[in-house]
Amino acid sequence: MSEYLGVIITFILAGGLGAAFIILATVLGPKKPSAAKMETFECGEKPFALPSGRFSVKFYLVGMLFILFDVELIFLFPWAVVYRSLGLFGFFEMLLFLGIVAAGFIYAWKKGALQWE
Numbered sequence: 001m002s003e004y005l006g007v008i009i010t011f012i013l014a015g016g017l018g019a020a021f022i023i024l025a026t027v028l029g030p031k032k033p034s035a036a037k038m039e040t041f042e043c044g045e046k047p048f049a050l051p052s053g054r055f056s057v058k059f060y061l062v063g064m065l066f067i068l069f070d071v072e073l074i075f076l077f078p079w080a081v082v083y084r085s086l087g088l089f090g091f092f093e094m095l096l097f098l099g100i101v102a103a104g105f106i107y108a109w110k111k112g113a114l115q116w117e
Contacts, residue, residue: 061113072101 079094108114
């Protein structure tokens with residue numbers, strides 16, 4: 001457990017410092033509320049509609065696919081770091097992994113999941 005003592009202390013200090021900044025800003029910061037500050041911010045323009053619209057399901061689908069493939073491809077970095085120690089077996093294992101990822105990508109492409117219409 002002593003190996004993690006430095007990490008634990010860092011997390012405690014980071015959390016304490018963040019909390020201290022928030023509390024100090026709340027206590028010491030100026031409080032001058034106005035109607036202009038309470039309005040929705042839209043790049044300096046007056047709001048032209050209430051934000052009551054819904055996002056398309058395609059938006060969420062593309063977002064989930066991005067996160068899925070992004071997380072899968074992050075596994076390439078640790079593999080590249082230890083590539084020499086893995087040898088030929090590690091190379092073919094990564095080729096298999098990339099083949100599965102590519103098959104999933106091609107499947108999503110063929111099903112039209114990446115078409116924005």
